[in-house]
Amino acid sequence: MEANRLIEMLLEHPGQYISGEEISRRLSISRTAVWKQIAKLREEGYEFESAPRRGYRLIRQPDKLSQAGLLHALQGNRIFGRRLKLLESTPSTQEEVRKLAEEGAPHGTLVLAEEQTAGRGRQGRRWYSPPGKGIWMSLLLRPERQPLSIAPQLTLLAAVAVCRAVRKVGGVDAGIKWPNDILVGGRKLCGIIVESVAEDELIRFAVAGIGIDVNLEANDIPQELSPIATSLSLESGRRIDRITLIGAVLTEMEQLYELYTQEGFAPVSHLWEALSVTLGREIAVHTPNGVLKGTATGLDPSGALLLLDQDGKHFTIFSGEVQLGG
Amino acid sequence: MEANRLIEMLLEHPGQYISGEEISRRLSISRTAVWKQIAKLREEGYEFESAPRRGYRLIRQPDKLSQAGLLHALQGNRIFGRRLKLLESTPSTQEEVRKLAEEGAPHGTLVLAEEQTAGRGRQGRRWYSPPGKGIWMSLLLRPERQPLSIAPQLTLLAAVAVCRAVRKVGGVDAGIKWPNDILVGGRKLCGIIVESVAEDELIRFAVAGIGIDVNLEANDIPQELSPIATSLSLESGRRIDRITLIGAVLTEMEQLYELYTQEGFAPVSHLWEALSVTLGREIAVHTPNGVLKGTATGLDPSGALLLLDQDGKHFTIFSGEVQLGG
Structure with missing residues (x-):
């Protein structure tokens, strides 16, 4: 104390x-x-x-997250991260926040862990979260009386916030692959997952899980992932202070979320498009109904990806894995 | 044994x-x-x-749910209710199923309780669930790779299944008030709540909570609810065998869900419209953005309610409380 x-x-x-x-x-x-x-x-x-x-x-400061250091880094925020729980090790920060949410934790509650032993990525995949070298955190969002249909917009909003923070703090040319992977030089630096819990047509709460490979060195990255994964220190050539980056992400999140509640999705969509590495490129999208190929042209007002194929047909893609370069 | x-x-x-x-x-x-x-x-x-x-x-049979009686009543089903957990008392069957879902329970898992001590209705309201006189149950649904946007359709599907079962077993003229209240003579007999848990744009699972006031007598219903609540025995004038009704609900659910996965939402929507007490009537809808008045004209393809107001303006309502009779 x-x-x-x-x-x-x-x-x-x-x-x-x-x-x-x-x-x-x-x-x-x-x-x-x-x-x-x-x-x-x-x-x-x-x-x-x-x-x-x-x-x-x-x-x-030590290469260790501390409650004091975090509170200091987050003191400019009004809401996001003002309530925070820092864990040495946890199966998954997502599960932690979900439990806290069910117990009534407020909007903006943040859980961080030095290590996740069962971190989850998109679509049930594991997310490698070794101790001390990354940022593994989950943020509770409680949109007020919003329909379920806005959940994909929260995913895109989180991607914009993280991408902006990574660019600022790491000085790297990071971009977003639809919907929410953060890439540098074509390799993934950061994964985002937004889980939403809805009751009938209304969102009860959403949990934004953010995993950033900050100070992983080349030999920290499992070999099978090395062609597709990187870290911020590898890309920027220097150690990155994790607490500074956490502060930057949360500040971006809070500002962007406020803009979103006031102005709706349009400004977020605009920022997303500006940071996108998907738009204007030939892509292949693996959807539940098969593979679609074409040029990504933008986002629709709900946050779905618009695709134009070779025959001039338009597609609206709600869900899928994007592969760049067709 | x-x-x-x-x-x-x-x-x-x-x-x-x-x-x-x-x-x-x-x-x-x-x-x-x-x-x-x-x-x-x-x-x-x-x-x-x-x-x-x-x-x-x-x-x-006693007025008590038994594992044997339930398994017998559900033996015609292939999936729904084949895995079931019967509890004497639980805070909420929804919470039970959610926990089982996170532990990997399969599609169709059912939890029933004789009594809920903290049963939840829509929008965080309490749901009165006294021991032995009603059906308080929750069913796990795992749609395969479906977008979040279908969740409201699951709500409507559950309403159709329960309404059909109540009509068959109880012989009463039950109808559906949008989205999912089951009414007889304008009073509520049954509440349904569908909670969905999504990851980004895909549903991970949904839990359909169904509460039916089966054998409640007039003095079982809290006084403040008596103008708006009723029970199946009060409406049909006889005791209803709960196990028979549970079997009927689960059979309707399984058949309708199969139709839905094969044919999409259109046939479910059609059945819903036929059972609706909302359509064609003057209604007032309390939405997050204020009260809308007009005539309910149908469902849109996503399951939203279509409303035509006095000035001939069309509205699409995703969320709200309907009041019949404007």
């Missing part, structure tokens, strides 16, 4: 020294207790510079 | 005597054991006629 408040205090003054005396005063603990807290934080991987009379300065 | 097999044997020969000797032989138990089983079943509320040399004849 005191360690959290100490970290927050140091994060509020990045790069600056704070004297032991001031820490002692502001936390109402003895100088010896301050020293003990600093020692404890060093054990957790925090690095400090200390200088006589000047006090302590935070140099580096 | 032996009691179950004995009941099954007697149910296979309705109205007929089976001799103690034959029972003893077929169950491989002593005559004394047969007598003990009969005594035990009498305690549970079964009534037998016994005659020297002729044996036992089942006269009446």
